[in-house]
Amino acid sequence: MNVYGEQVTKLIGELSSLPGIGVKGATRLAFHIINMPEEKALSLADAISSARKGVKYCKRCWTLTDGEECSVCASPNRDHKTIMVVESPKDYAAYERTGKYNGVYHVLHGVINPSLGIGVSDIRLRELILRLEQEDTEELIIATNLSVEGEATAVYISKLVKPTGIKITRIASGVPVGGDLECVDEFTLLRALEGRVEL
Amino acid sequence: MNVYGEQVTKLIGELSSLPGIGVKGATRLAFHIINMPEEKALSLADAISSARKGVKYCKRCWTLTDGEECSVCASPNRDHKTIMVVESPKDYAAYERTGKYNGVYHVLHGVINPSLGIGVSDIRLRELILRLEQEDTEELIIATNLSVEGEATAVYISKLVKPTGIKITRIASGVPVGGDLECVDEFTLLRALEGRVEL
Numbered sequence: 001m002n003v004y005g006e007q008v009t010k011l012i013g014e015l016s017s018l019p020g021i022g023v024k025g026a027t028r029l030a031f032h033i034i035n036m037p038e039e040k041a042l043s044l045a046d047a048i049s050s051a052r053k054g055v056k057y058c059k060r061c062w063t064l065t066d067g068e069e070c071s072v073c074a075s076p077n078r079d080h081k082t083i084m085v086v087e088s089p090k091d092y093a094a095y096e097r098t099g100k101y102n103g104v105y106h107v108l109h110g111v112i113n114p115s116l117g118i119g120v121s122d123i124r125l126r127e128l129i130l131r132l133e134q135e136d137t138e139e140l141i142i143a144t145n146l147s148v149e150g151e152a153t154a155v156y157i158s159k160l161v162k163p164t165g166i167k168i169t170r171i172a173s174g175v176p177v178g179g180d181l182e183c184v185d186e187f188t189l190l191r192a193l194e195g196r197v198e199l
Numbered sequence: 200m201n202v203y204g205e206q207v208t209k210l211i212g213e214l215s216s217l218p219g220i221g222v223k224g225a226t227r228l229a230f231h232i233i234n235m236p237e238e239k240a241l242s243l244a245d246a247i248s249s250a251r252k253g254v255k256y257c258k259r260c261w262t263l264t265d266g267e268e269c270s271v272c273a274s275p276n277r278d279h280k281t282i283m284v285v286e287s288p289k290d291y292a293a294y295e296r297t298g299k300y301n302g303v304y305h306v307l308h309g310v311i312n313p314s315l316g317i318g319v320s321d322i323r324l325r326e327l328i329l330r331l332e333q334e335d336t337e338e339l340i341i342a343t344n345l346s347v348e349g350e351a352t353a354v355y356i357s358k359l360v361k362p363t364g365i366k367i368t369r370i371a372s373g374v375p376v377g378g379d380l381e382c383v384d385e386f387t388l389l390r391a392l393e394g395r396v397e398l
Binding site (some may be wrong): 004033 | 201202203204206207209210212213214215217218219224226227228229230231232233235237240241242243244245246247248249250251252253255262263264265287288289291292320390
């Protein structure tokens with residue numbers, strides 16, 4: 001039964017199709033929205049449509065940006081000979097938050113995942129290869145996630161780029177800083193052992 | 200740093216102001232939205248603005264509805280002499296889902312809550328009193344929540360309506376069906392004891 005009227009029911013349906021939001025959560029959000037001041041609700045709606053319509057990517061590294069190039073690619077103070085390959089703009093943002101990485105990025109927008117039908121041509125890999133041909137890159141740091149797909153994509157990229165002679169590195173895997181060995185899974189413990197460094 | 204561009208950052212801000220959504224969740228939702236097919240994202244935005252702009256209340260019971268009156272108030276098969284007072288359209292929907300209640304409703308849209316500055320005039324109480332004056336009501340069932348504010352509002356309404364001679368009842372409070380006594384709080388256990396019925 002369409003107990004809340006057509007429009008509110010439609011809104012609940014739309015909200016519950018978002019990831020991590022069930023019907024109960026969507027109902028709560030819908031009620032919050034219809035009780036909001038009208039200009040706040042319209043501003044939320046407008047933020048959704050403008051973000052979707054106006055989404056722009058940096059022409060060099062493919063992260064999200066407002067202009068033609070992101071602030072990192074446009075900066076003369078960054079080391080443009082070091083490119084870090086990440087899966088998403090969120091990973092780009094995570095490394096930017098460290099404030100210590102001085103190179104530039106390349107955002108793949110995904111990883112190769114045959115089980116989801118995501119192949120080599122569905123991620124920004126061709127764009128990376130083109131960049132490596134055009135730019136004078138010295139090091140390619142592969143920082144895809146440490147998941148099965150992230151690892152497989154890292155191996156794929158490294159095989160692809162190897163013949164160019166560019167130095168290829170992978171971010172280290174091991175026990176997180178502040179991590180308690182007792183709480184760390186055995187794969188990570190083995191990785192930490194394999195990747196041990198001399199003091 | 201505005202690392203995702205202005206529009207996506209604005210969208211994250213708007214989403215994270217919704218209840219139960221933090222910055223991480225809002226970021227995840229924003230990325231989901233910008234990766235949606237454009238017509239799906241616009242349809243979500245449109246559902247928000249139309250639900251907010253087009254929100255309509257039943258002129259008798261104040262629940263959400265599409266037309267002038269909700270289907271319950273418009274039905275000649277319902278007992279219009281029995282009015283159940285609920286806090287929100289969600290509670291209306293919950294009792295409608297039982298399929299066993301044959302009376303009509305009155306939606307207060309809140310309860311008296313001095314700590315949040317919600318007074319008698321902020322809920323649809325005046326409308327209830329007007330209805331009781333105009334309609335030939337036999338029983339008023341107070342079904343506000345069993346919270347402190349819901350209970351206080353129930354007492355307030357019952358004192359207000361008492362002089363009219365209308366029968367006033369309150370939904371029962373006790374151990375939920377299927378409930379395990381061991382897991383029920385002591386207030387509910389005492390309520391269940393006080394409200395015991397003869398078999």
